[in-house]
Each structure stands twice: as structure tokens, then as C-alpha cells.
Amino acid sequence: MKKTPLPIQGVILLAHGSRAPGWDLPLKAWALELQRRLVEHGLDSRVTVAALSMAMPDLEVAVGELVRDCATDIRVIPALLTRGAHLREDVPVQIANLRKIYPRVTIALSPSLGEIEEVRRAAVGVLAASLLRQG
Numbered sequence: 292m293k294k295t296p297l298p299i300q301g302v303i304l305l306a307h308g309s310r311a312p313g314w315d316l317p318l319k320a321w322a323l324e325l326q327r328r329l330v331e332h333g334l335d336s337r338v339t340v341a342a343l344s345m346a347m348p349d350l351e352v353a354v355g356e357l358v359r360d361c362a363t364d365i366r367v368i369p370a371l372l373t374r375g376a377h378l379r380e381d382v383p384v385q386i387a388n389l390r391k392i393y394p395r396v397t398i399a400l401s402p403s404l405g406e407i408e409e410v411r412r413a414a415v416g417v418l419a420a421s422l423l424r425q426g
């Protein structure tokens with residue numbers, strides 16, 4: 292019996308962006324680690340980074356690249372601590388437009404990193420430990 296392959300999942304870590312060279316290096320490290328972990332669990336995934344402004348690839352380019360890699364389910368994860376105007380207004384409009392361009396692809400906006408309770412707890416723990424070490 293032929294096993295049906297799982298759909299390729301695309302993940303975009305969406306950051307604010309910057310003109311500064313190398314701004315995305317730490318986020319690219321997150322993307323590589325996340326992709327490695329997803330693949331370890333049997334999910335054929337592609338994880339990439341995109342910028343809201345001031346840098347490339349932007350969200351449209353990143354989605355297009357994932358679709359060309361045959362992604363059928365794309366999750367946009369804002370690598371931000373808060374849900375500001377970009378996430379409340381701009382990104383939902385961009386995603387709605389991308390859904391029209393790629394109607395056979397599921398594109399979903401996840402909560403920002405700062406809205407995920409486990410991330411908040413971990414970050415606060417690291418910050419508190421760092422401050423306590425400094426005395």
C-alpha cells in the first residue's frame with residue numbers, strides 16, 4: 292500500500308526588518324533550528340525568515356519561495372513581542388492578498404512570540420537570571 296506523503300509545511304518567521312547588515316542572522320539561526328526539529332518529527336518543512344519593512348525578503352517574496360518549494364500549508368509566525376499596528380492592520384491585509392494569489396495554499400497567521408505563554412515565561416526566566424547574576 293502506497294503511503295500518502297504529508298503536505299509540505301512552510302513556516303515564516305516574520306520580523307520587523309532593518310537596513311543594518313546581518314540583522315537577520317539570529318533569526319536565521321532560529322529558523323534552522325526550528326526546521327531541524329520539525330524534520331526530526333517527520334514533518335517535511337521549510338522554515339524561512341521575512342521582514343515587515345526595510346529588508347528582503349518581504350512576506351510576499353517569502354511566501355512565493357515556499358510555494359515554489361511546494362509548500363501547501365504556510366504558517367506566518369511574527370518574531371515580535373507585541374501585536375502592534377503592523378500585525379493588527381498590515382499583515383492581515385497582506386495575507387488576504389496572498390491567499391487570493393495562492394488559493395490552493397493555506398496561509399495562517401500565528402500569535403506573535405510575545406503572545407505565546409511558554410515563550411514569555413522562558414524569556415522572563417532568562418532575563419531574571421541574568422539580572423540576578425549581575426547583582
